[in-house]
Amino acid sequence: MISTMSTSTTSTASDPRPYVPERRGILFIISAPSGTGKTTLCKQITASVPGIWHSVSYTTRQPRTGEEHGREYFFIEEKIFQDMVAKNEFMEYAHVYGNWYGTPRKALMDKMEQGIDVLLEIDVQGALQIKKKVQDAVYIFILPPSMETLRTRLQSRASDTPEEIQRRLQKVKEEVWSFREYYYIVRNDNLEQSLKELQSVFLAERLKTKRLDMHWLEQNFILEKESKPGDRDQSSIAKGSTAHHD
Template identity: 50%
Template sequence: MNSTKREGVLYVISAPSGAGKTTLCKEIIDIFPNLRHSVSYTTRTPRNGEVHGRDYFFVGKEEFSRMVEAGEFAEWAEVHGNFYGTSLAVLKECRSQGIDLILDIDCQGASQLKSRFEGGVYIFVLPPSIAELRRRLDNRSSDSQEVIERRIKNASGEIKEARWYDYIIVNDKFEVAVEQLKSVLIAEQCRAFRLLGSLSSTFEF
């Protein structure tokens, strides 16, 4: 086997708020040892139980603006009145070291990444219905009714973006959705174009 490093894969997951993408991401991290969660920067207030540096890097709007001006984000967007962004330095370092990254980001950010980086895998998570999405948001008890209504309203527009993603997973039964996401990652690791470089000294293609 030659020393050509396999480039880390970007798995980009988007969904309407409340569809369960964050929980899916956390679950799948424990299954793949070479997979890491990309921790985004955000200007929103931490929810109960969220930890700075683990769930998000929580920063003020001034610091976020400075990072934007300095070109420190691979992508960034305003979502539901708050700003989110992915560190460009971390993304490049992980890819160069052959570390796979899973990014839990919105459609705007996913579109930016798709235009900037080749070989990414784009996965959209849907709730089984809008009614179920509302129920999950209500049960989360972390947002005001005004915020919930805004998220429901935005969900219809976000769902329309699913058509350009590579895969769609309907998160009805969580254990089934986990298995489907797991299958996507396993299949993508076996894609020929990802393996040819590291296998070229062993086989003639």
């Protein structure tokens, strides 16, 4: 169903506020085996496509060199993580490579209510949890071109011990079969090409008929002054009875 919200604004020539669509934000989920390049690509997507908010997860893992609390993750103690679980503060959470990771619920819901698209960079277990709760999210899986390339990327990132790298590589052969749960697969060989492919997905998803901004359509073509009353059955359109396509 097409949702409409009262908080959104439509900019006009005399109103300089940015245009915010009259719909809930879209939830984009990106998963990939460790070392594929998902963090690199998610940062680039957020920087290059306007209107995306990259959710910051909570984790019990130690920060890597260069990572900042509140930017890559909120780095917290396990006790605090478990308290948050008990208070139902996570939209989803999972144990990955020996640490806990969770998506904070409130921030995500607030952004979506404001019509802002949200990007989650989470593992396959988390994506499957979201699939049970949120209809209409967009699932994107990123894969490296080969195991050999993945090994090289993990080694050149130099953020994990050789044992940790081995553990992550062993997990890939299990994780890869989850590709069936995702709607798009991006093979991250050339970074520039992968970014273009991801941008295409984000932009095309926004153009789907089911996400049409009904407020804009009504204001400009249905309730517009010159149109004669009775030309169309406005009530059925306002109720969102348009046929939807996926």
